[in-house]
Amino acid sequence: MSEKAFLKLSGITKQFPDIKANDGVNLSISPGEIHALLGENGAGKSTLVKMIYGIMQPDEGEMYVNGEIYVPDRPFDARAKGIGMVFQHFSLFDALSVAENIALGIDKNASQRDLNTKIVNVSNDYGLPLDPTRIVGTLSVGERQRVEIVRCLLQNPQLLIMDEPTSVLTPQEIKILFETLRKLADGGCSILYISHKLEEIRSLCSTATVLRDGKVVKTCDPRLETARSLAEMMIGSSLALPQDHGLIAGDERLVVDNLTVRSEDPFGVDLQGISFNVHGGEILGIAGVAGNGQIQLMKALIGEHPAESPTTITLDGEPMGLAKPTERRKHGMCFVPEERLGHGAIADMTLWENTILSARTRKGMVKRGFLNNSTAAGFAKEIVSAFNVKAGSVNHAARSLSGGNVQKFIVGREILQSPSVLIVSQPTWGVDAGAAADIHMALQNLAKEGTAVLVISQDLDELMAISTRFAVISGGRLSQPKPTGDMTVEEIGLLMGGVPSSAEITSEHGEQCD
Amino acid sequence: MIKLELRKETSRVMLYSTPIFAVLLTIAASMIMFAILDKDPIKAISIIFMQPLSNTFSITELVVKATPLILIAIGLSMGFRAGVWNIGAEGQFTVGALCGGCIALVFYNVEGFWILPLMCIAGILGGMAWAAIPAWLRTRFNANEILVSLMMSYVAVLLLSALVHGPLRDPDGMNFPESRIFSDSAILPILVEGTRMHIGFIVALLVVVTAWVLLSRHIIGFQVKVLGLSPRAARFGGFIESRVIWACLMVSGGLAGLAGLFEAAGPVGQLVPSLPVGYGFTAIIVAFLGRLNPIGILISGFVMALTYIGGEAAQIQMNLPSAVTGVFQGMLLFFLLGIDVLAKYRFKWFHHHHQKGT
Numbered sequence: 001m002s003e004k005a006f007l008k009l010s011g012i013t014k015q016f017p018d019i020k021a022n023d024g025v026n027l028s029i030s031p032g033e034i035h036a037l038l039g040e041n042g043a044g045k046s047t048l049v050k051m052i053y054g055i056m057q058p059d060e061g062e063m064y065v066n067g068e069i070y071v072p073d074r075p076f077d078a079r080a081k082g083i084g085m086v087f088q089h090f091s092l093f094d095a096l097s098v099a100e101n102i103a104l105g106i107d108k109n110a111s112q113r114d115l116n117t118k119i120v121n122v123s124n125d126y127g128l129p130l131d132p133t134r135i136v137g138t139l140s141v142g143e144r145q146r147v148e149i150v151r152c153l154l155q156n157p158q159l160l161i162m163d164e165p166t167s168v169l170t171p172q173e174i175k176i177l178f179e180t181l182r183k184l185a186d187g188g189c190s191i192l193y194i195s196h197k198l199e200e201i202r203s204l205c206s207t208a209t210v211l212r213d214g215k216v217v218k219t220c221d222p223r224l225e226t227a228r229s230l231a232e233m234m235i236g237s238s239l240a241l242p243q244d245h246g247l248i249a250g251d252e253r254l255v256v257d258n259l260t261v262r263s264e265d266p267f268g269v270d271l272q273g274i275s276f277n278v279h280g281g282e283i284l285g286i287a288g289v290a291g292n293g294q295i296q297l298m299k300a301l302i303g304e305h306p307a308e309s310p311t312t313i314t315l316d317g318e319p320m321g322l323a324k325p326t327e328r329r330k331h332g333m334c335f336v337p338e339e340r341l342g343h344g345a346i347a348d349m350t351l352w353e354n355t356i357l358s359a360r361t362r363k364g365m366v367k368r369g370f371l372n373n374s375t376a377a378g379f380a381k382e383i384v385s386a387f388n389v390k391a392g393s394v395n396h397a398a399r400s401l402s403g404g405n406v407q408k409f410i411v412g413r414e415i416l417q418s419p420s421v422l423i424v425s426q427p428t429w430g431v432d433a434g435a436a437a438d439i440h441m442a443l444q445n446l447a448k449e450g451t452a453v454l455v456i457s458q459d460l461d462e463l464m465a466i467s468t469r470f471a472v473i474s475g476g477r478l479s480q481p482k483p484t485g486d487m488t489v490e491e492i493g494l495l496m497g498g499v500p501s502s503a504e505i506t507s508e509h510g511e512q513c514d
Numbered sequence: 515m516i517k518l519e520l521r522k523e524t525s526r527v528m529l530y531s532t533p534i535f536a537v538l539l540t541i542a543a544s545m546i547m548f549a550i551l552d553k554d555p556i557k558a559i560s561i562i563f564m565q566p567l568s569n570t571f572s573i574t575e576l577v578v579k580a581t582p583l584i585l586i587a588i589g590l591s592m593g594f595r596a597g598v599w600n601i602g603a604e605g606q607f608t609v610g611a612l613c614g615g616c617i618a619l620v621f622y623n624v625e626g627f628w629i630l631p632l633m634c635i636a637g638i639l640g641g642m643a644w645a646a647i648p649a650w651l652r653t654r655f656n657a658n659e660i661l662v663s664l665m666m667s668y669v670a671v672l673l674l675s676a677l678v679h680g681p682l683r684d685p686d687g688m689n690f691p692e693s694r695i696f697s698d699s700a701i702l703p704i705l706v707e708g709t710r711m712h713i714g715f716i717v718a719l720l721v722v723v724t725a726w727v728l729l730s731r732h733i734i735g736f737q738v739k740v741l742g743l744s745p746r747a748a749r750f751g752g753f754i755e756s757r758v759i760w761a762c763l764m765v766s767g768g769l770a771g772l773a774g775l776f777e778a779a780g781p782v783g784q785l786v787p788s789l790p791v792g793y794g795f796t797a798i799i800v801a802f803l804g805r806l807n808p809i810g811i812l813i814s815g816f817v818m819a820l821t822y823i824g825g826e827a828a829q830i831q832m833n834l835p836s837a838v839t840g841v842f843q844g845m846l847l848f849f850l851l852g853i854d855v856l857a858k859y860r861f862k863w864f865h866h867h868h869q870k871g872t
Contacts, residue, residue: 304749326752335750343746349739356736357751369733 005064006031006158006190007052007083012061014047014214021047023214024061029159029207034181034191036201036222038234039211040289040458040496045194048211049161052192053085054078084152085161090144094137098147101136105151122153126180142173149180159190164291166200178204196234196289196496198227212236231493235460247444247468250280253452254333254421255314259307261300269293269476271300276471276481278421278452283443284481285467286456289496293476294425294456295338301423301454302335303328315421329361332420336411336427338456340403344410347399351391352380354398355413362417379416387412388438404431408439415442422446425456440466460492472496518859528857533803533810536850537817543845553832561831562824562842572823574709578781579819582607582773584718584812586797588725589766591806595729596738597745598762602648602663603770604794605670606641610771611778612674613640615785618700618778619682619693629699633775641771642764644670649763653756659763667794675787682785693785702780714776719812721769726808738762770794799847818843 009027013020021044029035039045050056052063054072063070065081072078078085092101099116116132123130128146136144145165152160162181166174181191181204195201201208201222208222210233218233225233254277261271271293278284288294299305301313303325310319315331323331335358341347345354355376360366365375380394387408391401398406411427427443428436443466447453456473457463463470464484471481472495479495541563545555566572586603593600600606614637621629647666651657675691684694702712729735741748741758748755773793778785800818804810825839 302750303752324752324754325750329752337750339746342744343750346740346744346747348743353736357740357747360733366733370731371733371736373731 004030006066007070007192008064008067009048009052010062010064012048012051012058012063014044014051014056015059020214022051022058025211025214025216027209027216027219029190029192031158031190032185032188033207034185034193034205036205036208037192037194037211038196038198038201038208038222038230040196040234043211043234044214045211046163047214049085049163049192049194052078053083053161079155079157082156082158083161084155084157084159086145086148086152086163086165088163088165090148092136092144092147094135096136097132098130098134098136098139099132101147102132102151102154106155118154119150123150126153126183127176128180142176145173145177153184157189159192160184161192161194163194164196165193166195166197174200198230198234198494201230202227210234227494228490231496232489235489235493235496247281247283247447249282249468250450252277253280253316254278254423254454256301257312257314259297259300259312261296261305261307263296264305269296271296272476274473274476274478276478278454280420280450280452281447282468283447283453283455283466285463285470285484286454286473286478287460287463287470287492287496288456288458288473290458292474294473296476297473298335298337298423298425298456301333302337326361329358329417334358334362334414334417334419334422336414336422336424338425338429340406340410341398345398345406348397350397351384351389351394351401351409352377354409355379355383359413359417362419379413383409383412383416386416387442388435404435407431408435411439411442415446418446418449419451421452421454423454423456426459427455427457428459428462436462517862518855519862520859521857530805530810532853532857533805533814533850535853536803536846539849539853540842540845543849544842547841548834551834553834558828558832558834561828563820565827566820566823570706571709574706574711575823576816576819577711577715578709579822580815581712581715581718581780582777582793583797583800583818584815585714585721585773585776586766586770586794587800587804587811587815588718588721588808589769590797591801591804591808591811592725592729592738593762593766594801595742595806596758596762597742598652598759599660600645600648600663600763600766601660601798602645602665602667602670602794603766603797604790604792605663605667606644606767606770607774607777607794608667608670608674608790609644609774610637610641611774611785611789612670612677613637613643613771614775615693615696615778616682618696619785621700622694622697625697625699627699629697630702630779633700633779634772637771637775638768639771641767641769641774643767644771645763645767649760652763653759659759671790674785674789678785678787684784691787695784696779700779701783702776710781712776712780714773714780717772717776722808722812729808734761770797796843799843799850803846803850818846821846 005028007029009025012022012025014022025048037045037048047056051058054075054077070081099112099119102119103112103115119130119132123146128150130143130146130150136147165177185191193205202225205222207219209219210217212234222230256277257275259271259274263270269292274297276284300307303323307313307321310321312321314320315333318331320328320331337344346357353376356365356371359379363375363379365372377394383389384391384394389409389412390405401409407429408431411424414422424443427439431439443453443455455463455467467484469481470484470487472479472492474495541559545559548555548558566576586607590600590603614633617633617636618629644666645663648659648662651662652659678693679691682693684690684692702714705711705713705715737748737753737758740751740753741755745755778789782789796818800811800814803814803817821839821842825842828834828838829836
């Protein structure tokens with residue numbers, strides 16, 4: 001079997017400074033096989049395919065194409081071996097025509113007329129109607145994806161890598177795409193299909209490799225599995241039991257009522273009628289696979305985008321829906337965004353300057369417009385010592401710290417402002433186990449003092465361990481929050497895979513796109 | 515293959531020493547250039563860099579040239595820090611001179627202490643108005659302010675020329691395209707008798723100090739820096755991008771307008787089509803050479819003024835082509851940007867094929 005494999009990976013390992021993204025991954029794809037790569041975000045799927053496509057190089061392990069050793073230094077090498085890739089985010093020029101975009105993306109020189117005929121032929125063969133003279137800016141998202149696919153197909157690939165291809169498509173477009181992929185596979189082209197959508201994988205793929213924490217958990221035939229069993233493989237069944245921290249929910253502090261936001265990014269997720277409340281003294285956890293509206297939710301809560309009406313978001317009974325971030329902070333809201341450098345902190349500024357960014361109002365660092373630099377430096381020192389941040393001094397740029405230490409600094413900066421509501425995204429991303437435990441402890445202590453804490457995370461173990469109530473965000477919708485103890489792994493996995501309400505979500509999505 | 519890799523942290527010493535290296539490299543490269551032109555390189559360099567410092571009159575002329583450069587560069591540096599690229603200071607300079615000059619011409623036979631302040635205000639407002647066009651187009655339609663402000667410069671220069679050829683022409687001026695000479699009430703007080711060094715230099719010094727305080731101690735300066743380094747972090751911090759863009763363009767436009775008025779009411783003393791001589795563009799180099807730091811700009815303003823005066827002297831005494839000043843300034847910016855790359859990144863050599871585990 002392995003002799004016949006088109007692509008074979010053996011013991012692929014990739015180490016990043018903070019995390020082992022891939023750990024001894026074995027994978028084998030036969031010609032004409034549609035092979036699913038399944039896993040939560042952060043499981044190592046994209047790192048793996050980037051190595052196959054030559055964007056990154058593995059630290060250990062070998063890759064073979066048709067039995068020959070394969071060491072791609074750049075995507076050009078991958079394409080030369082017949083490996084094509086369609087990215088989740090397209091790389092197309094809006095102002096150019098379909099044919100011009102395709103000509104830019106292929107390595108061989110071809111005359112424009114030849115190319116146009118080829119485009120029409122290929123797109124008709126595979127049921128992907130495409131007019132080469134159309135300007136890309138006028139195409140729908142599904143049609144743009146076709147351009148990317150046709151660009152790959154023109155180079156007669158033997159393996160096509162598709163990264164989350166359906167996340168931006170309508171149900172009708174998904175149907176067409178699946179037919180195309182099946183046709184391709186029938187013609188002998190292998191397909192590596194990356195997704196976390198369980199039903200799709202069950203209907204399309206004949207083999208699935210499940211990744212968790214960079215390791216292959218299982219290779220199976222998804223058609224013989226249930227969505228439930230796949231979910232379990234993906235997130236693991238060894239979740240920590242929810243712990244009783246003696247947290248007692250007090251008064252309602254943060255109320256979000258029917259928050260609906262259209263994403264300004266064409267690939268972003270629209271938030272649809274999100275409602276929840278957080279009481280003082282409790283930790284509400286929001287789980288979900290990345291890209292399901294977490295970023296938009298965070299932006300709306302910070303106030304980077306105003307909500308539709310003042311009462312959409314209320315804080316201790318006060319309407320905050322239209323308030324700017326500074327005003328929300330003044331009233332007691334603090335935030336830790338998901339992205340550390342570039343959003344929550346400025347890489348090229350010193351630690352003490354970074355405290356001014358979000359703590360200036362609550363910590364009195366500004367008087368009549370003038371900055372009190374020594375107050376800022378004092379607060380930065382307080383954070384560094386309280387949260388054990390490894391930094392030479394507070395005069396060092398945030399850039400010079402490791403990711404985990406930046407995270408500790410930002411979390412500390414917000415917690416030490418004693419907020420009445422704290423909203424944290426990915427509180428322990430990239431920090432070591434000891435520091436993660438410290439951050440969890442700090443969040444719980446804050447809740448004990450009466451703060452309402454909202455944690456948005458992709459780490460289920462973390463949410464299980466610290467949250468008192470629990471909800472799942474999927475496709476821009478939030479499930480009904482439930483006490484953490486009442487949730488089962490299956491239930492969470494299905495909610496994350498968008499299974500129970502998938503029909504409902506996709507049909508509405510379709511209407512919007514038409 | 516060579517790869518550039520971002521250094522973890524650029525040391526302050528390196529950051530502040532790069533302009534000095536840039537000046538030294540410019541001197542070295544221009545000496546080679548002079549040698550190729552068959553001129554004595556040592557003599558040329560000493561004329562350019564030493565002669566202007568050798569007598570009092572040259573030094574005051576240095577101040578006259580440095581004043582507009584410093585004023586404009588301080589304003590531009592605010593925007594450059596915030597990522598607002600006002601390239602049209604030349605136009606704002608011209609319109610400032612025009613607006614202030616109009617006040618002088620309207621009151622040409624009136625005496626009064628209030629005329630100069632009024633001219634200054636008109637100059638500032640004129641520069642601001644010209645900068646408001648790119649500011650509005652950027653914040654309303656996301657139009658690129660680099661292109662808009664640059665194009666507006668040419669409009670401004672032609673506008674000045676058209677007005678001086680037409681309605682503003684001196685009725686007693688024998689049809690020369692010049693305005694009336696400003697009255698004494700509309701001319702800037704001179705600091706050193708018998709020279710052209712005017713009170714504008716004191717204003718420039720005050721502006722330097724104010725800018726330094728704003729940038730290091732005030733929330734406005736902080737906002738400007740944050741927006742330039744990371745627009746998303748600025749939104750997280752609750753800063754409003756469009757407000758900062760407006761503020762930057764208003765400050766740089768106003769200061770350029772004031773510099774223009776100082777030029778018209780100072781060394782020139784009237785409105786002439788040749789009033790804009792490129793200070794607005796040279797100030798861009800001054801701002802970067804001074805590391806966008808007010809004190810640095812004060813120093814680099816003088817270095818750049820030196821190339822103007824010394825370049826002129828070299829042209830006259832050594833028969834060098836008139837392009838020498840421009841070549842000098844261009845090299846300076848080129849070397850500065852080049853060395854900056856080396857200070858922020860380090861070269862990494864890597865072999866094309868590093869096969870592992872075969």
